[in-house]
Protein backbone atom coordinates (compact mmCIF):
# COMPACT_ATOMS: atom_id res chain seq x y z
CA UNK A 1 0.00 0.00 0.00
CA UNK A 2 1.28 3.41 -0.90
CA UNK A 3 1.41 5.46 2.28
CA UNK A 4 2.68 8.67 0.74
CA UNK A 5 -0.14 11.16 0.50
CA UNK A 6 -0.47 12.79 -2.87
CA UNK A 7 1.28 9.89 -4.62
CA UNK A 8 -0.96 7.25 -6.05
CA UNK A 9 -3.87 8.44 -3.92
CA UNK A 10 -5.78 9.98 -6.77
CA UNK A 11 -6.48 13.57 -7.56
CA UNK A 12 -8.57 15.95 -5.53
CA UNK A 13 -11.03 18.52 -6.82
CA UNK A 14 -10.64 20.94 -3.93
CA UNK A 15 -8.48 21.91 -1.00
CA UNK A 16 -11.45 21.99 1.36
CA UNK A 17 -15.09 21.07 1.18
CA UNK A 18 -16.99 22.79 3.98
CA UNK A 19 -20.37 21.33 4.91
CA UNK A 20 -22.65 23.94 6.53
CA UNK A 21 -23.10 27.66 5.95
CA UNK A 22 -23.70 28.78 9.56
CA UNK A 23 -21.12 31.01 11.26
CA UNK A 24 -18.61 28.17 11.78
CA UNK A 25 -18.71 27.05 8.14
CA UNK A 26 -18.77 30.49 6.52
CA UNK A 27 -15.88 31.82 8.58
CA UNK A 28 -13.73 28.68 8.21
CA UNK A 29 -14.30 28.73 4.44
CA UNK A 30 -13.60 32.44 4.21
CA UNK A 31 -10.35 32.24 6.17
CA UNK A 32 -9.10 29.30 4.11
CA UNK A 33 -9.98 31.13 0.88
CA UNK A 34 -8.16 34.22 2.12
CA UNK A 35 -5.10 32.02 2.53
CA UNK A 36 -5.31 30.96 -1.10
CA UNK A 37 -7.11 27.64 -0.66
CA UNK A 38 -9.65 26.46 -3.18
CA UNK A 39 -12.78 26.05 -1.08
CA UNK A 40 -16.32 24.93 -1.76
CA UNK A 41 -19.10 25.33 0.85
CA UNK A 42 -22.35 23.40 0.62
CA UNK A 43 -25.51 23.95 2.66
CA UNK A 44 -28.76 22.06 2.35
CA UNK A 45 -30.71 25.28 3.00
CA UNK A 46 -31.11 28.44 0.97
CA UNK A 47 -30.11 31.74 2.47
CA UNK A 48 -31.26 33.94 4.06
CA UNK A 49 -32.79 31.41 6.46
CA UNK A 50 -33.93 31.58 10.09
CA UNK A 51 -32.61 29.28 12.82
CA UNK A 52 -33.44 28.25 16.37
CA UNK A 53 -31.21 30.49 18.48
CA UNK A 54 -31.41 33.09 21.24
CA UNK A 55 -29.67 35.39 18.72
CA UNK A 56 -27.37 37.11 21.20
CA UNK A 57 -23.81 37.44 19.96
CA UNK A 58 -21.73 37.92 23.11
CA UNK A 59 -19.03 40.62 23.38
CA UNK A 60 -16.20 38.11 22.90
CA UNK A 61 -17.83 37.12 19.59
CA UNK A 62 -18.14 40.78 18.61
CA UNK A 63 -14.44 41.30 19.39
CA UNK A 64 -13.53 38.27 17.30
CA UNK A 65 -15.53 39.52 14.31
CA UNK A 66 -13.73 42.85 14.58
CA UNK A 67 -10.34 41.09 14.54
CA UNK A 68 -11.34 39.22 11.41
CA UNK A 69 -12.64 42.42 9.75
CA UNK A 70 -16.13 40.95 9.67
CA UNK A 71 -17.87 43.27 12.11
CA UNK A 72 -18.86 45.95 9.56
CA UNK A 73 -20.99 43.66 7.39
CA UNK A 74 -22.69 42.39 10.56
CA UNK A 75 -23.32 45.92 11.85
CA UNK A 76 -24.81 46.72 8.43
CA UNK A 77 -27.63 44.28 9.32
CA UNK A 78 -28.66 46.74 12.04
CA UNK A 79 -28.36 44.56 15.19
CA UNK A 80 -29.64 45.71 18.60
CA UNK A 81 -26.86 46.67 21.08
CA UNK A 82 -27.30 44.94 24.46
CA UNK A 83 -25.60 46.24 27.58
CA UNK A 84 -26.31 43.15 29.70
CA UNK A 85 -28.82 40.60 30.90
CA UNK A 86 -31.34 40.46 33.70
CA UNK A 87 -31.41 37.02 35.28
CA UNK A 88 -34.30 36.02 37.50
CA UNK A 89 -35.96 32.95 38.83
CA UNK A 90 -39.60 33.07 37.80
CA UNK A 91 -41.76 34.99 40.31
CA UNK A 92 -38.81 36.61 42.05
CA UNK A 93 -36.70 39.70 41.85
CA UNK A 94 -34.10 40.21 39.20
CA UNK A 95 -30.30 40.27 39.24
CA UNK A 96 -28.89 42.67 36.68
CA UNK A 97 -25.54 42.04 35.06
CA UNK A 98 -23.69 44.39 32.75
CA UNK A 99 -21.03 43.60 30.21
CA UNK A 100 -17.96 45.56 31.15
CA UNK A 101 -15.53 45.40 28.25
CA UNK A 102 -15.29 47.75 25.31
CA UNK A 103 -17.88 45.76 23.37
CA UNK A 104 -21.54 45.27 23.99
CA UNK A 105 -23.36 42.15 22.93
CA UNK A 106 -25.47 42.30 19.78
CA UNK A 107 -29.03 41.10 19.34
CA UNK A 108 -28.76 39.78 15.79
CA UNK A 109 -31.24 38.06 13.51
CA UNK A 110 -29.72 34.77 12.40
CA UNK A 111 -31.41 35.24 9.03
CA UNK A 112 -29.37 38.35 8.26
CA UNK A 113 -26.29 37.55 10.37
CA UNK A 114 -25.61 34.16 8.77
CA UNK A 115 -26.36 35.55 5.33
CA UNK A 116 -23.92 38.45 5.83
CA UNK A 117 -21.09 36.07 6.79
CA UNK A 118 -21.88 33.76 3.88
CA UNK A 119 -21.73 36.71 1.47
CA UNK A 120 -18.31 37.62 2.89
CA UNK A 121 -17.17 34.05 2.24
CA UNK A 122 -18.35 34.38 -1.37
CA UNK A 123 -16.51 37.65 -1.73
CA UNK A 124 -13.34 35.96 -0.46
CA UNK A 125 -13.55 33.46 -3.31
CA UNK A 126 -15.46 30.56 -1.72
CA UNK A 127 -17.69 28.65 -4.12
CA UNK A 128 -21.02 28.54 -2.23
CA UNK A 129 -23.61 25.96 -3.24
CA UNK A 130 -26.97 26.31 -1.54
CA UNK A 131 -29.66 23.61 -1.63
CA UNK A 132 -26.87 21.01 -1.65
CA UNK A 133 -26.91 18.26 0.97
CA UNK A 134 -24.08 16.03 2.08
CA UNK A 135 -25.47 12.50 2.08
CA UNK A 136 -22.36 10.40 2.54
CA UNK A 137 -18.72 10.95 3.47
CA UNK A 138 -15.63 8.75 3.48
CA UNK A 139 -12.92 10.81 5.05
CA UNK A 140 -11.54 8.77 7.92
CA UNK A 141 -8.31 7.74 6.21
CA UNK A 142 -5.53 10.33 6.35
CA UNK A 143 -3.81 8.81 3.32
CA UNK A 144 -6.76 9.14 0.96
CA UNK A 145 -8.72 12.17 -0.18
CA UNK A 146 -11.99 12.90 1.58
CA UNK A 147 -14.72 11.58 -0.67
CA UNK A 148 -18.27 12.83 -0.34
CA UNK A 149 -21.56 12.35 -2.05
CA UNK A 150 -23.79 15.40 -2.43
CA UNK A 151 -27.48 15.60 -3.31
CA UNK A 152 -28.18 18.66 -5.41
CA UNK A 153 -31.34 20.76 -5.37
CA UNK A 154 -32.79 18.89 -8.37
CA UNK A 155 -32.29 15.50 -6.67
CA UNK A 156 -29.26 14.39 -8.72
CA UNK A 157 -26.11 13.19 -6.97
CA UNK A 158 -22.51 14.33 -7.33
CA UNK A 159 -19.20 13.10 -5.93
CA UNK A 160 -16.44 15.43 -4.76
CA UNK A 161 -12.94 14.67 -3.55
CA UNK A 162 -11.28 17.12 -1.22
CA UNK A 163 -8.00 17.37 0.61
CA UNK A 164 -9.84 18.29 3.82
CA UNK A 165 -13.52 17.82 4.76
CA UNK A 166 -14.78 20.42 7.25
CA UNK A 167 -17.91 19.38 9.18
CA UNK A 168 -19.67 22.64 10.05
CA UNK A 169 -23.10 21.09 9.86
CA UNK A 170 -24.28 21.88 13.37
CA UNK A 171 -26.06 19.72 15.94
CA UNK A 172 -26.53 16.10 14.78
CA UNK A 173 -23.65 16.59 12.31
CA UNK A 174 -23.87 14.09 9.49
CA UNK A 175 -20.15 14.52 8.86
CA UNK A 176 -19.35 13.56 12.47
CA UNK A 177 -21.63 10.53 12.17
CA UNK A 178 -20.18 9.42 8.82
CA UNK A 179 -16.58 9.35 10.05
CA UNK A 180 -17.43 7.76 13.42
CA UNK A 181 -16.84 10.81 15.62
CA UNK A 182 -20.39 11.23 16.98
CA UNK A 183 -21.22 9.75 20.37
CA UNK A 184 -24.75 8.96 21.54
CA UNK A 185 -26.52 11.97 23.15
CA UNK A 186 -26.02 12.18 26.93
CA UNK A 187 -27.36 14.18 29.84
CA UNK A 188 -30.81 15.66 30.39
CA UNK A 189 -32.96 15.98 27.31
CA UNK A 190 -34.03 19.49 26.42
CA UNK A 191 -36.04 20.97 23.60
CA UNK A 192 -36.66 24.54 22.58
CA UNK A 193 -38.91 26.75 20.50
CA UNK A 194 -37.91 30.17 19.24
CA UNK A 195 -40.29 32.82 17.94
CA UNK A 196 -39.70 36.16 16.26
CA UNK A 197 -42.07 38.48 18.06
CA UNK A 198 -43.18 42.05 17.24
CA UNK A 199 -44.31 44.39 20.00
CA UNK A 200 -43.58 47.59 21.85
CA UNK A 201 -43.05 48.20 25.53
CA UNK A 202 -40.19 46.29 27.18
CA UNK A 203 -36.75 47.88 27.61
CA UNK A 204 -34.51 47.24 24.63
CA UNK A 205 -31.17 47.71 26.34
CA UNK A 206 -30.97 44.27 27.99
CA UNK A 207 -31.89 40.67 27.49
CA UNK A 208 -33.92 38.76 30.08
CA UNK A 209 -33.24 35.23 31.26
CA UNK A 210 -36.05 33.72 33.34
CA UNK A 211 -35.20 30.49 35.12
CA UNK A 212 -37.91 28.18 36.35
CA UNK A 213 -37.93 24.54 37.44
CA UNK A 214 -37.14 22.68 34.21
CA UNK A 215 -37.99 25.73 32.15
CA UNK A 216 -35.91 28.64 30.85
CA UNK A 217 -37.15 31.60 28.87
CA UNK A 218 -34.78 33.92 27.00
CA UNK A 219 -36.06 37.19 25.70
CA UNK A 220 -33.99 39.84 23.93
CA UNK A 221 -34.33 42.56 21.32
CA UNK A 222 -32.96 41.89 17.86
CA UNK A 223 -32.10 44.55 15.32
CA UNK A 224 -34.60 46.08 12.94
CA UNK A 225 -35.17 49.65 11.82
CA UNK A 226 -38.51 49.97 13.65
CA UNK A 227 -37.11 48.73 16.98
CA UNK A 228 -40.03 46.37 17.63
CA UNK A 229 -38.62 42.89 17.03
CA UNK A 230 -37.65 40.37 19.72
CA UNK A 231 -36.29 36.89 20.10
CA UNK A 232 -38.37 34.76 22.46
CA UNK A 233 -36.96 31.32 23.23
CA UNK A 234 -38.49 28.69 25.51
CA UNK A 235 -36.34 25.75 26.64
CA UNK A 236 -37.91 22.86 28.56
CA UNK A 237 -36.03 20.04 30.28
CA UNK A 238 -37.23 16.46 29.95
CA UNK A 239 -38.43 16.74 26.38
CA UNK A 240 -36.82 14.96 23.43
CA UNK A 241 -38.63 16.87 20.72
CA UNK A 242 -40.46 20.10 20.24
CA UNK A 243 -43.67 18.45 18.98
CA UNK A 244 -45.32 18.47 22.40
CA UNK A 245 -44.39 22.13 22.88
CA UNK A 246 -46.08 23.47 19.82
CA UNK A 247 -49.62 23.49 21.23
CA UNK A 248 -49.09 25.49 24.38
CA UNK A 249 -45.45 26.68 24.20
CA UNK A 250 -46.38 30.20 23.14
CA UNK A 251 -48.76 30.61 26.12
CA UNK A 252 -46.12 29.19 28.49
CA UNK A 253 -43.51 31.62 27.22
CA UNK A 254 -45.83 34.64 27.48
CA UNK A 255 -46.87 33.63 31.01
CA UNK A 256 -43.22 33.40 32.03
CA UNK A 257 -42.53 36.87 30.63
CA UNK A 258 -45.52 38.20 32.53
CA UNK A 259 -44.34 36.56 35.78
CA UNK A 260 -40.90 38.04 35.11
CA UNK A 261 -42.42 41.53 34.97
CA UNK A 262 -42.14 42.09 31.20
CA UNK A 263 -44.95 44.48 30.24
CA UNK A 264 -46.18 45.18 26.72
CA UNK A 265 -47.69 48.43 25.47
CA UNK A 266 -49.49 46.44 22.76
CA UNK A 267 -50.30 42.76 22.39
CA UNK A 268 -47.12 40.92 21.17
CA UNK A 269 -47.57 38.94 17.97
CA UNK A 270 -45.60 36.19 16.25
CA UNK A 271 -44.09 37.34 12.97
CA UNK A 272 -41.87 34.32 12.24
CA UNK A 273 -41.17 30.86 13.60
CA UNK A 274 -41.35 28.89 15.68
CA UNK A 275 -38.01 27.24 15.05
CA UNK A 276 -37.60 24.08 17.10
CA UNK A 277 -34.39 22.52 18.36
CA UNK A 278 -33.24 19.79 20.73
CA UNK A 279 -32.02 17.85 22.32
CA UNK A 280 -28.75 19.66 22.74
CA UNK A 281 -26.19 17.41 24.35
CA UNK A 282 -24.25 16.07 21.34
CA UNK A 283 -20.81 14.91 22.44
CA UNK A 284 -18.11 13.84 19.99
CA UNK A 285 -15.26 11.38 20.40
CA UNK A 286 -12.77 13.84 18.95
CA UNK A 287 -12.82 16.83 16.60
CA UNK A 288 -10.66 15.32 13.86
CA UNK A 289 -10.30 11.97 12.14
CA UNK A 290 -8.46 11.08 8.97
CA UNK A 291 -9.00 14.07 6.66
CA UNK A 292 -12.00 15.41 8.57
CA UNK A 293 -12.18 18.28 10.98
CA UNK A 294 -15.26 19.48 12.91
CA UNK A 295 -16.02 23.12 13.79
CA UNK A 296 -18.85 24.90 15.63
CA UNK A 297 -21.73 22.85 17.06
CA UNK A 298 -20.62 19.84 15.03
CA UNK A 299 -17.50 19.72 17.23
CA UNK A 300 -19.65 19.02 20.32
CA UNK A 301 -22.42 20.96 21.94
CA UNK A 302 -24.40 20.61 25.09
CA UNK A 303 -26.45 23.62 26.14
CA UNK A 304 -27.49 26.96 24.70
CA UNK A 305 -28.00 28.51 28.15
CA UNK A 306 -24.89 30.66 28.42
CA UNK A 307 -25.20 32.00 24.87
CA UNK A 308 -21.63 31.18 23.85
CA UNK A 309 -22.47 29.05 20.81
CA UNK A 310 -21.78 31.60 18.06
CA UNK A 311 -18.60 32.76 19.75
CA UNK A 312 -17.41 29.16 19.96
CA UNK A 313 -18.31 28.60 16.30
CA UNK A 314 -16.27 31.65 15.25
CA UNK A 315 -13.40 30.72 17.53
CA UNK A 316 -13.16 27.17 16.22
CA UNK A 317 -13.18 28.54 12.66
CA UNK A 318 -10.20 30.79 13.45
CA UNK A 319 -8.28 27.99 15.15
CA UNK A 320 -9.00 25.59 12.27
CA UNK A 321 -7.87 28.02 9.57
CA UNK A 322 -4.70 28.79 11.46
CA UNK A 323 -3.85 25.14 12.04
CA UNK A 324 -4.62 24.12 8.44
CA UNK A 325 -2.87 26.90 6.59
CA UNK A 326 0.06 27.10 8.96
CA UNK A 327 -0.09 30.85 8.85
CA UNK A 328 -1.61 33.57 10.94
CA UNK A 329 -5.15 34.31 9.91
CA UNK A 330 -5.17 37.05 7.30
CA UNK A 331 -7.57 39.87 8.01
CA UNK A 332 -9.06 42.18 5.42
CA UNK A 333 -11.70 41.44 2.88
CA UNK A 334 -11.50 39.83 -0.53
CA UNK A 335 -9.52 36.90 -1.80
CA UNK A 336 -5.83 36.50 -1.15
CA UNK A 337 -3.87 39.19 -3.03
CA UNK A 338 -1.55 36.63 -4.56
CA UNK A 339 -4.40 34.98 -6.38
CA UNK A 340 -2.28 32.31 -8.04
CA UNK A 341 -3.87 29.37 -6.38
CA UNK A 342 -1.86 26.22 -6.33
CA UNK A 343 -3.68 23.17 -7.66
CA UNK A 344 -5.22 21.21 -4.80
CA UNK A 345 -3.32 18.12 -3.73
CA UNK A 346 -2.93 15.97 -0.64
CA UNK A 347 -0.11 17.09 1.57
CA UNK A 348 1.83 15.25 4.31
CA UNK A 349 1.58 18.29 6.61
CA UNK A 350 -2.21 17.98 6.74
CA UNK A 351 -2.17 15.16 9.27
CA UNK A 352 -0.03 17.22 11.60
CA UNK A 353 -2.25 20.28 11.06
CA UNK A 354 -5.34 18.35 12.10
CA UNK A 355 -3.64 17.21 15.31
CA UNK A 356 -2.68 20.81 16.02
CA UNK A 357 -6.26 21.89 15.53
CA UNK A 358 -7.56 19.31 18.01
CA UNK A 359 -5.15 20.32 20.76
CA UNK A 360 -5.43 24.07 20.18
CA UNK A 361 -9.23 23.91 20.19
CA UNK A 362 -9.45 21.88 23.36
CA UNK A 363 -7.13 24.31 25.16
CA UNK A 364 -8.71 27.42 23.72
CA UNK A 365 -12.25 26.50 24.70
CA UNK A 366 -11.56 24.56 27.90
CA UNK A 367 -12.49 27.45 30.14
CA UNK A 368 -15.79 28.20 28.42
CA UNK A 369 -16.78 24.53 28.44
CA UNK A 370 -16.00 24.14 32.17
CA UNK A 371 -17.97 27.24 33.03
CA UNK A 372 -20.96 26.11 31.01
CA UNK A 373 -20.92 22.69 32.68
CA UNK A 374 -20.71 24.24 36.15
CA UNK A 375 -23.66 26.53 35.48
CA UNK A 376 -25.62 23.66 34.02
CA UNK A 377 -24.94 21.42 37.03
CA UNK A 378 -25.89 24.20 39.45
CA UNK A 379 -29.17 24.95 37.75
CA UNK A 380 -30.09 21.28 37.55
CA UNK A 381 -30.19 21.01 41.38
CA UNK A 382 -33.10 22.76 43.03
CA UNK A 383 -31.32 23.90 46.20
CA UNK A 384 -28.11 24.89 44.44
CA UNK A 385 -30.17 26.82 41.93
CA UNK A 386 -32.10 28.68 44.64
CA UNK A 387 -28.96 29.56 46.62
CA UNK A 388 -27.00 30.74 43.61
CA UNK A 389 -29.86 32.83 42.23
CA UNK A 390 -30.35 34.45 45.66
CA UNK A 391 -26.63 35.17 45.79
CA UNK A 392 -26.78 36.76 42.35
CA UNK A 393 -29.41 39.16 43.65
CA UNK A 394 -27.93 39.77 47.09
CA UNK A 395 -24.23 40.16 46.33
CA UNK A 396 -23.49 43.44 44.56
CA UNK A 397 -21.71 42.85 41.26
CA UNK A 398 -22.27 39.07 41.28
CA UNK A 399 -24.57 39.07 38.24
CA UNK A 400 -22.20 41.29 36.27
CA UNK A 401 -19.32 38.99 37.20
CA UNK A 402 -21.24 35.99 35.90
CA UNK A 403 -22.19 37.78 32.70
CA UNK A 404 -18.58 38.78 32.17
CA UNK A 405 -17.47 35.19 32.65
CA UNK A 406 -19.89 33.87 30.03
CA UNK A 407 -19.58 36.54 27.41
CA UNK A 408 -17.10 39.19 28.16
CA UNK A 409 -13.68 37.68 28.55
CA UNK A 410 -12.03 38.16 25.22
CA UNK A 411 -8.64 38.40 26.95
CA UNK A 412 -9.01 34.86 28.27
CA UNK A 413 -11.03 33.15 25.62
CA UNK A 414 -9.19 34.46 22.61
CA UNK A 415 -5.74 33.62 23.85
CA UNK A 416 -5.35 30.12 22.54
CA UNK A 417 -1.95 28.56 22.27
CA UNK A 418 -0.34 28.91 18.90
CA UNK A 419 -0.26 25.53 17.22
CA UNK A 420 3.10 24.19 16.17
CA UNK A 421 3.17 25.14 12.53
CA UNK A 422 3.13 22.22 10.12
CA UNK A 423 5.47 21.98 7.21
CA UNK A 424 3.89 24.27 4.71
CA UNK A 425 0.85 23.17 2.74
CA UNK A 426 -0.24 25.12 -0.30
CA UNK A 427 -0.30 28.64 1.07
CA UNK A 428 -0.37 32.05 -0.46
CA UNK A 429 1.33 35.20 0.58
CA UNK A 430 -0.90 37.45 2.61
CA UNK A 431 -0.61 40.15 5.20
CA UNK A 432 -0.68 38.03 8.29
CA UNK A 433 -2.32 39.46 11.34
CA UNK A 434 -2.36 37.12 14.26
CA UNK A 435 -5.57 36.23 16.02
CA UNK A 436 -3.92 36.36 19.40
Ligand SMILES: Cc1cc2nc3c(=O)[nH]c(=O)nc-3n(C[C@H](O)[C@H](O)[C@H](O)COP(=O)(O)OP(=O)(O)OC[C@H]3O[C@@H](n4cnc5c(N)ncnc54)[C@H](O)[C@@H]3O)c2cc1C
Nearest residue numbers: 020022023024044054055056134169170296297304309310
Ligand atom coordinates in the same frame (compact mmCIF):
# COMPACT_ATOMS: atom_id res chain seq x y z
C1 LIG B 1 -32.50 27.38 21.61
C2 LIG B 1 -31.11 27.85 21.30
C3 LIG B 1 -30.70 29.10 21.72
C4 LIG B 1 -29.39 29.54 21.45
N1 LIG B 1 -29.02 30.78 21.82
C5 LIG B 1 -27.79 31.25 21.52
C6 LIG B 1 -27.41 32.59 21.81
O1 LIG B 1 -28.21 33.42 22.28
N2 LIG B 1 -26.14 32.98 21.52
C7 LIG B 1 -25.23 32.13 20.95
O2 LIG B 1 -24.08 32.53 20.73
N3 LIG B 1 -25.57 30.85 20.64
C8 LIG B 1 -26.82 30.39 20.89
N4 LIG B 1 -27.19 29.14 20.52
C9 LIG B 1 -26.19 28.28 19.88
C10 LIG B 1 -25.96 28.68 18.40
O3 LIG B 1 -27.18 28.72 17.71
C11 LIG B 1 -25.02 27.67 17.76
O4 LIG B 1 -23.93 27.42 18.62
C12 LIG B 1 -24.48 28.18 16.41
O5 LIG B 1 -25.53 28.31 15.48
C13 LIG B 1 -23.46 27.18 15.85
O6 LIG B 1 -23.11 27.56 14.55
P1 LIG B 1 -22.64 26.45 13.50
O7 LIG B 1 -22.18 27.21 12.31
O8 LIG B 1 -21.77 25.48 14.15
O9 LIG B 1 -23.98 25.63 13.13
P2 LIG B 1 -25.35 26.10 12.50
O10 LIG B 1 -25.56 27.54 12.68
O11 LIG B 1 -26.37 25.15 13.05
O12 LIG B 1 -25.19 25.82 10.93
C14 LIG B 1 -25.14 24.51 10.43
C15 LIG B 1 -25.52 24.56 8.95
O13 LIG B 1 -25.27 23.26 8.40
C16 LIG B 1 -26.28 22.98 7.45
N5 LIG B 1 -26.36 21.51 7.30
C17 LIG B 1 -26.69 20.62 8.26
N6 LIG B 1 -26.63 19.36 7.77
C18 LIG B 1 -26.24 19.48 6.46
C19 LIG B 1 -26.00 18.52 5.42
N7 LIG B 1 -26.12 17.19 5.61
N8 LIG B 1 -25.62 18.98 4.19
C20 LIG B 1 -25.48 20.34 3.97
N9 LIG B 1 -25.70 21.27 4.93
C21 LIG B 1 -26.08 20.84 6.16
C22 LIG B 1 -27.53 23.60 8.03
O14 LIG B 1 -28.49 23.88 7.02
C23 LIG B 1 -26.98 24.87 8.69
O15 LIG B 1 -27.09 26.00 7.84
C24 LIG B 1 -28.50 28.69 20.75
C25 LIG B 1 -28.92 27.45 20.30
C26 LIG B 1 -30.22 27.02 20.55
C27 LIG B 1 -30.67 25.69 20.03
